[in-house]
Amino acid sequence: MLKGNCVIAQSGGPTAVINNSLAGAIEAACRGEAIGEIYGACNGIMGILAENFIDLRRQDAATIQGLRFTPGAALGSCRYQLKKKEEYDKLLAVFRKFNIRYFFYIGGNDSMDTAHKVNQLAQEEGYELRVIGIPKTVDNDLPLTDHCPGYGSAAKYLAASVLEMGIDIKSIVTSTKVAIVEAMGRNTGWLAAATALARRAPGEAPHLIYLPEVAFDPDAFLADVETAYRQYGTVLVVVSEGLVDKNGNYIFNDAATVDVFGHQRLGGLGQFLLNKIEAELKIKGRFILPATSQRSAMHLASRTDAEEAYNVGRVAVEEALRGASGHMVAIKRLEGEEYRCTYELVELDKVANREKKVPRAWINTAGNNVTADFINYARPLIQGEVNVPYHNGLPAYVNLAPVSSGETG
Amino acid sequence: MLKGNCVIAQSGGPTAVINNSLAGAIEAACRGEAIGEIYGACNGIMGILAENFIDLRRQDAATIQGLRFTPGAALGSCRYQLKKKEEYDKLLAVFRKFNIRYFFYIGGNDSMDTAHKVNQLAQEEGYELRVIGIPKTVDNDLPLTDHCPGYGSAAKYLAASVLEMGIDIKSIVTSTKVAIVEAMGRNTGWLAAATALARRAPGEAPHLIYLPEVAFDPDAFLADVETAYRQYGTVLVVVSEGLVDKNGNYIFNDAATVDVFGHQRLGGLGQFLLNKIEAELKIKGRFILPATSQRSAMHLASRTDAEEAYNVGRVAVEEALRGASGHMVAIKRLEGEEYRCTYELVELDKVANREKKVPRAWINTAGNNVTADFINYARPLIQGEVNVPYHNGLPAYVNLAPVSSGETG
Structure with a gap:
């Protein structure tokens, strides 16, 4: 000994x-x-x-x-x-x-x-x-x-928060129509995926989920949001902070602009995507950034x-x-x-x-949702x-x- | 009858x-x-x-x-x-x-x-x-x-979240040094003020709180953040979404810029202030936007x-x-x-x-914190x-x- x-x-x-x-x-x-x-x-x-x-x-x-x-x-x-x-x-x-x-x-x-x-x-x-x-x-x-x-605690907190945000946005008819929630996960989409646990019935939030495991296509994204908006009236979208395009570049970096003071302006990915939705689809939206609450709640x-x-x-x-x-x-x-x-x-x-990524088989073909296999994997981890x-x-x-x-x- | x-x-x-x-x-x-x-x-x-x-x-x-x-x-x-x-x-x-x-x-x-x-x-x-x-x-x-x-429930949720965010940011020494939390409250600072309930001892988060009831001075703000940073090592700042300058104009509107697609870019106030801190004080920070969770948690x-x-x-x-x-x-x-x-x-x-505003007497002279009278008012409302x-x-x-x-x- x-x-x-x-x-x-x-x-x-x-x-x-x-x-x-x-x-x-x-x-x-x-x-x-x-x-x-x-x-x-x-x-x-x-x-x-x-x-x-x-x-x-x-x-x-x-x-x-x-x-x-x-x-x-x-x-x-x-x-x-x-x-x-x-x-x-x-x-x-x-x-x-x-x-x-x-x-x-x-x-x-x-x-x-x-x-x-x-x-x-x-x-x-x-x-x-x-x-x-x-x-x-x-x-x-x-x-x-x-x-x-x-992971299980962050997943539970985020899924419960998305459940609540979804109830909130659906319950007021003359205001925000789209909410974008930015989840932690620089290179993997496990946390964003976990928000699918909030969906108790088809058509409930989150309506769309995007993970870094699938190359992000801004045009397909806008089309998805518009379709969901027409179908459900309100759309709650969850995006992983580390979404990348087909060349592996962060979508986030494309959002860099210069503010009125001449400084580089790095807003979050979620805000950037919301701006795109508001500008292209003319749908009013809201950005939600739980940030460190996901790891401290x-x-x-x-x-x-x-x-x-x-x-x-x-x-x-x-x-x-x-x-x-x-x-x-x-x-x-x-x-x-x-x-x-x-x-x-x-x-x-x-x-x-x-790094272990979310298996491609646990993400739907369109790359905007997860499958039942993911749900079966994640559900036990948030119990109690x-x-x-x-x-x-x-x-x-x-x-x-x-x-x-x-x-x- | x-x-x-x-x-x-x-x-x-x-x-x-x-x-x-x-x-x-x-x-x-x-x-x-x-x-x-x-x-x-x-x-x-x-x-x-x-x-x-x-x-x-x-x-x-x-x-x-x-x-x-x-x-x-x-x-x-x-x-x-x-x-x-x-x-x-x-x-x-x-x-x-x-x-x-x-x-x-x-x-x-x-x-x-x-x-x-x-x-x-x-x-x-x-x-x-x-x-x-x-x-x-x-x-x-x-x-x-x-x-x-x-109000009491939103205040409790936000104060507990700020308590947790404060513990999180303090516990990791080589990373983010400033966190900016943007609280709801377009014209009144009641919710931002409530985060003061999270402070169990002097020097704990939130270190600075800014309300729309006091004209916001960007230079004083940066000086406050720098002082708190030197004193505490990490700084958690809470801002009301509706901060205004001495002429009554929203600080938020000053942040409007144009993104790479030529669209107007309206980031949140918190992100704008964080960018200012990172640019001017060279302190790395993080933005947290609880948004509708405040009213749905x-x-x-x-x-x-x-x-x-x-x-x-x-x-x-x-x-x-x-x-x-x-x-x-x-x-x-x-x-x-x-x-x-x-x-x-x-x-x-x-x-x-x-509209009932936070009384000026419940805000400290510097306009970056609340007084004991506010705490005594708000504390009973979050009980249970x-x-x-x-x-x-x-x-x-x-x-x-x-x-x-x-x-x-």
Whole structure:
């Protein structure tokens, strides 16, 4: 049994449930007899390089429990990729200094790449270290896992919001006729696709959904909107922020203009498309940009997602204690009518820097909707609600206590 | 006792709880022995002119109960002001034809004006009619009522969202440094102001709040953002969509540019201000536009607001049955430490076409924040949660059954 301290870090864009993974890892680490100190790295890998740790053993039980209801990266996060050999060396030096033998990295594609390289370096240097990646991303784009913790909650929030926006726009007859909702997802359309879950009956919102997986044709788009408008009276359109044309260029970049001050004006894709609709089709519309609410709306998180996020954190630590290293915890969906999943380890280097797109077969031929197969895939992931505690009318979110460890290695 | 049929209509932009008022009115009307048919006008006043009614007595109990959890205008709504004398005459003719003796109009300023004029015309023509206005608006801009049903829920949703966005932006250190959230409120800043409720401690989001009640100075704004950025590292700014400069011109209009297709490009105010920040201060930012979610997010409605919305509908019918007409039901806040309110009648013509602004004394001197007096006013309005039922992972919202009455007058 490898004895030593452990460090947990969070990386990249937060999700509503990223702290569930942290809580799962902390609680499993507390149960692990081989683990001494439990360091939380402040602001991801940068906190390790800077030796900026907080003591996760000294958090009270209410705070750890509160993590299960708190969005954002409680430890702080960063987008920072180690590039130079010296940075990896420095990381390993910190691990040695603090006798860190367990490294748990909660993140997406880039983070899995970092974790993989750290694991390799430790092996090369003969420093015994266990490295396990804990997946998180609202984008749902990690390969080798059925889905990613964080996605189900973002999907649930966005689908519920689109359901509500759809009811709203349909219920007032003399006003806005088109709404464009811009969903997160730079290169993959998982989140935009999830809004199809809001459609309870044919003809209900969202009427049109566009994903980056299919080349976007502005003329076909305008024709689609006009057809839907004639058919339904009001049209709710969902677009992924990262739509590209047939040459792979972002539609968004075509929208660059110069404002009255001579500055380049980069509106969002959704606003650009709405302007096109208003100008070409003479239909009045509205732009809706939920932006970071998609990854922070813990108040409408999926209980399924929150529990799975907790479990991938827990399993990561348990597997490391059993001797695993160089792996990411993946979610495997089991066969059968009822949704059930289990957890397994996949090799970090097979996950790193790869992107899982929405299969073309789950998008309709016209490229403006998803199929029943997608719905069957996504529906189980948004099931159940998280009973967030409220204080004084608002969710009672917690902060970690900024206590550093008395021990320095 | 005036015997006859009644009609209920919904007008203007929906709110999360506008159907609570409808439910309150229906249930009170069902109890009223003087009332025969209970007509629901489809799409507001347009439905009355078109004799397009559904039978609200023939809705089952589960549907009426479901209205208390369903956003949007269940009857359909419109923005349509009767202008010509002939339209008012037509309205009265429909009332005569259907023996409608009670008219309940759920709406904002314009609707109260319509209700007032209908009441006057009926008196002039000697047609005995009881007209009561039922207030609703997320904008909270109706005079003579402490606050407006719909506002508390929009305020709660927006404050919770800003709380979550603030946690998100603060938790990732190498990315977006400024977020601009554009709140609804064309001429009044009540909704933008409500986001201050999210601030649990000094230095937390929202860091800056700008309301249309104070002339907007772009230079002071940029200086504010830069100062806050230096102080806090990340800045969350909330702006009302209707900010105006010292001459009363919308800041928004200054943002009009022409896109690459030669079309006028009207981005939102928030995007415009973000572009200014990025260009002038070289700070990377993000724009967030919750738009209609503010008025449709029943999933995070205020229980206080939902109950008050129900009660203004109920009281409207009860007072009409007691003989009142030409009034709007207003909410009166009672003195005392604990928040309590009662309902009273105010004259429609004193409400019509007037706008209640955020008092200047509730905005700080610099015009970039609100005072404790505002917080004390707004905090009680967001208390309590509505336990929306869920089905298959999403809120289980209802539709009225499209049954028309067998009786036609």
